Amino acid sequence: MMEPMDGRKPVDVAGRFRRLCPAAWMARAAAAFLLLVVCGSVRGERIKDIVEIQGVRGNPLTGVGLVIGLAGTGDTGLLSRQMLTNILRESGLVLSPSDLSGGNIAVVMVTGELGPFHREGMRIDVDISSLGDAKTLQGAMLLPTPLKGLDGQVYAVAQGGVSLGGWSVAGKQASLSKNHQTVGRIANGAIVEKAELASFVEQVAGQRFITLSLRNSDFSTAQRISDVINQSYADSAFVLDAASVRVMVPPDITQRNVIAFLDEITQKEVTVDTPAVVVINERTGTIVVGENVGISSVAISQGSLVVKVKETAQVSQPMAPFSDAGSTEVIPETMVGVEEQNAYLIPVERAVTVSELAKTLNAIGASPRDLIAIFNALKEAGALQAKLVIM
Structure with a gap:
């Protein structure tokens, strides 16, 4: 859009050119788009998007729990009734499994992941999966269930209403369901009771090191990561192998500034080399x-x-109509054709x-x-x- 100096109405030069020369305008636009594609193709990837920091990882948690509130679609086996009996005994009710009827309860496996930076009191999501013969977990309520790590210690406690993301209806002769009905999820369903602190700074001979692990192992990409970090901090990064780059934290970086140092080096961009x-x-x-x-x-x-x-x-019809000389028969006939296409x-x-x-x-x-x-x-x-x- 050109603005005249004498205050007259602006002239839309681009619009006029587009109307008078549509083919040339399309070619010009295509060339501009191609230029954008080419310019975008040379852009590198941030280091933080292609590596993992060694020591920063989650830990799986598991636990066996009991859900209640099912409308006759729960387990029919002895295990669920035995678990309910144990829970009721803790409340002072002495019963035996034979005194209880199944159908409204189900035994489930509760799984979750404790993140590297989850602290006491924070909440995490958990998944619920049926272990018995329950038909659906619709309307289920999970009773408090301790979640343990692989070391046998309790790190979280899960409870709450189960969300299936679907539904199920059934009659005597037919049923209809949406999504899987024996697996559910409880958003923010577990409270962290014990944190597992992540340690990503390694102390070796009085020096501090951080190891970057490539998600896709490649010697060329690892060397490029080392080179781009050494441009800002000379002789601080070196390649261990195709999947690891070790970075030495400079002595002038204080403990409180380690995170800022890590953020700075992982924001840098490198060109990822892809194998053929x-x-x-x-x-x-x-x-x-x-x-x-x-x-x-x-x-x-x-x-x-x-x-x-x-x-x-x-x-096949008999020769003489309305006679007993033969019977009407249906004879199948197969026609086979082979065609070889030109190559x-x-x-x-x-x-x-x-x-x-x-x-x-x-x-x-x-x-x-x-x-x-x-x-x-x-x-x-x-x-x-x-x-x-x-x-």
Whole structure:
């Protein structure tokens, strides 16, 4: 939009150009979009998005509990009644399992995860799964259940109403349900009773170290992480292996500033190096091609044999109508046709990018199943310069 100096109405130059030259405008817009794509493709990834900090992890918690309030859809076995008997005895009621009837209670497994920075009094989510023959946990209420870690200590206590995210209705002859009815969740359903403090700063010979673990192991990416950290803190980072980079905390960084130091180095961006891999899932026909996959110069021909089978029924009628000379019969007739589709030998030049590779293979007009066969054949011929992974 251009603003005249004499105060007249502004002239929309871009709008006029768009109306007069639509093709040129579209080409210009496409070029601008391509420029944005190219500029965006060179952007790196933050270190914090591609690594885990060694020592910062969660711990699984489990416990066996009892849910009540089921409308006749609970367990019918002895285990649930025995657990209810034990709970009632703690309340001063002395009963035996034979005195109780099942149907409104169910034994469940309660699982959760204690985060690395959860403290006493904080709440965590828990999942509830039926252990018996309960038909549904709809309307269930979990009684207080201690959750233990692998060391046998109680770290949290869970209780509350179970949410299934669905429903179930049933009659005498039919039933209807939405989602899985024997697995539920209690949001903020457990209170942390004991914290498991995460320790991510390692003391070695009077020096403090932090280890960054790559989610996808790669020597090139690990070296790039080390290099970009050393640009700000010289000789502080070094590569242990393809999955680990150790960072020395500088002596001038005080204990209270370690978090700020860690935040600074993990905000830096690096270019992630991806290996040349082709992943094939033959069950679903899914093919994923990595960025650096290349194909040597080859010629590809993909043809297929089509077999058509058609079943028809012929009615055989006696020659003399209304006579006992024969009977009317239905005779099946099968017609089989074989057709071999034409296969052409298509030369494929060396492709070095995913877009070139996709364009080349799409020119053949092959289906996903054909592409799976082509990639397998390219690997056998030594023309696929990538690792082939078949799921």
